[in-house]
Amino acid sequence: MTHPRHPGDELSFLTHKGNLVRFAARFGPDHEPPGRPGRLARTVTLGVDWTVLQYRIAPGDPHAHGALEREAAAAVALERRYGHERFGEVFTRVVGYDLDAPEPFVLYRIADGEPLSSHGGALGVGEQQQVTAQLTLAVRLLEEAGLVHRAIGPDTVRWDGRHVRLAEPYAALRAREPREAFGAAPWASPEQRRGTGAADPRDDLWSVAQLVYFLVSGRPDQGAGPPADLADFRGLAALHRGGAFAPLAAGRPAPADLMRLLNVPDPLALSAGGPDPLGRGRDAYDAQIARKRAELGLDRPPPPEDPQDEGRQARRRWWPGRAPAARRPAPADTAPVALSPPAADTTSVERLCPHCLLPVAYDESLLVTIDPKGDRIPLDLSGDLPPAHREDVLRRAYQLCPYADEESLHELPVPYLTNGRPLTIALVGSSGAGKTHLLAAMLGEVEQGGLEPYGLKCLPLNPDTHRTFLRERVQHLLQGRQLGRTGQQAFARFADGLLVTGRGPTRPVVFFDLAGEDLAQDNEVARFLMGVDAFLFVLDPLRALRLPSLEPVRALDGVRRQDLGDEAFTTVLNRIPRTWGPYVAAPAAIAVNKSDLVRVEPAVDQWLGRALPPVYRADEARAESRDVHAFVARHATPAWLRPFDDCARCTLHFVAATGGQARDDRFPHGVRPRRVLAPLLSIFAMCGLLPGVDHGEAGI
Known part of the structure; x- marks a missing residue:
């Protein structure tokens, strides 16, 4: 635009x-x-x-x-x-x-009428009743829309002799969002003024009660609880009996209950808000989840465990992304699959090289350091180094891959080979979908301690590589600068890596961010996909969604909508073998990036507008996945949901890496990442990294 x-x-x-x-x-x-x-x-x-x-x-x-x-x-x-x-x-x-x-x-629109502040004590009984009824109706309508207005008072409500009109919802919150301290006594409730608990439609009922008291008595109350002289005003009897003046929201009635006490008709009583436009999509999500659980045998209770039968337990154990290729869906009469990842393997001397997919053992004769010019310098540890010095040197060292040739020289950070089982995550999406911005925003949140509330500690896999990524990607983004597109590669290399300590031993986590052109071609560059442990599919709403509000942005960016889905999604999913019947075993997440472009859509706003909870809950991730699935199903073709259909375990998320559009390679309103850690947390949950989370319940 x-x-x-x-x-x-x-x-x-x-x-x-x-x-x-x-x-x-x-x-x-x-x-x-x-x-x-x-x-x-x-x-x-x-x-x-x-x-x-x-x-x-x-x-x-x-x-x-x-x-x-x-x-x-x-x-x-x-x-x-x-x-x-x-x-x-x-x-x-x-x-x-x-x-x-x-x-x-x-x-x-410019509202008619005068603020109610000019009518205190001046309205007749009939007008007072009209104002009370219409204000209570307004709160009921807000409740049905999932909103709390939070700014109902004598200066923000107008009266034209027949109708009240609430002011613009400039202070509105979604119901059940954490309260933000706002407003003054007596019009804002005590809990709202303090900013404690969660926003509740009954907060607005307090405001209505205080405003009606002002109209009837001609003066405002103190705002600490029921006014001392309520008994003097018969017109306030229903509000008083109903508990509208209770100092806590829990003591007040629901808006519909107060309407019945006031004998006010409820226009929503029969319609119940009308049909749900996303109902079919939500039903389709539920049906697909039920189908997956049935095909994987997860809809049946597990048989009693027999500690003596270790072989049987091993045969039931399943790890996404590492299951034997010969497996098939569990027949109806077999035991259900136990979705339990193995403990991080710290006893094996071998790790799989994520580039060439061959096993590599730690070998000090192959260690090198890399100087600022990129030259590999052999590292000699034969001397008598103090343990702390040796540990620091190894933290920054690399080991040459023994299978590398002159055309594909590559090395692995030593911590990748000396810690628990690595977890490789590939970001998948066409060029311009925002993969690089999303990865930079995610790692920027991680750098600021965003994973610590979930019991995760993160260190760089290699300090020098991580510092370069922060400087060239994360800091540029946070300074409001648009990142350049990822260039095509002749050989797949990961963008950055972390050492993550959560449940079990510390594990290396590495992120691959390849150009969309490389992912969309079935060539040698994308061969590493065969060994990836988890996928993050980045969905671009400009290419996917049939929404008129996106047309001006599409025209400005030169992007066309694609009914056949994302080429990179299709190529990657076609290449990955189905190691669990018809499904890809590796855990996956779909991130609808650039969700700020569709922020005004209610289904998007109710998730993008709330902060991530401090504790990961599989049921909340499932609720968001259900809404994202329904939203994409309504506004895009089924091809865009193929990762969810093809992967055994998959969550879906609304995210925004930048929070706005770039102009002239800059973000004029700054960069405001939204919920960018949500897909990463779900992947960690499915891979058994999150402490206190039942990984078997995540993503399915």
């Missing part, structure tokens, strides 16, 4: 349906709206005489940008859900938005 650098003649934006529109525009003067730091407001006259209200932010403020994204997503969700209903008028109606403009903005 293109934008004028100095808007004054024209304004383009996306409607709530995702359509790009363009208007001649005249702009009014700026003012700073109260209670909205970082925002500027002005009127905009679109076309001849359609005047709307614009809220925009200046570039360079990640917090303000994130808040505007959240506001736009909430406003679009309400408009899509209730815009065609008469009762939808209780909300200020969104006109459009552009979150990637030089100054991102949201447009709204």
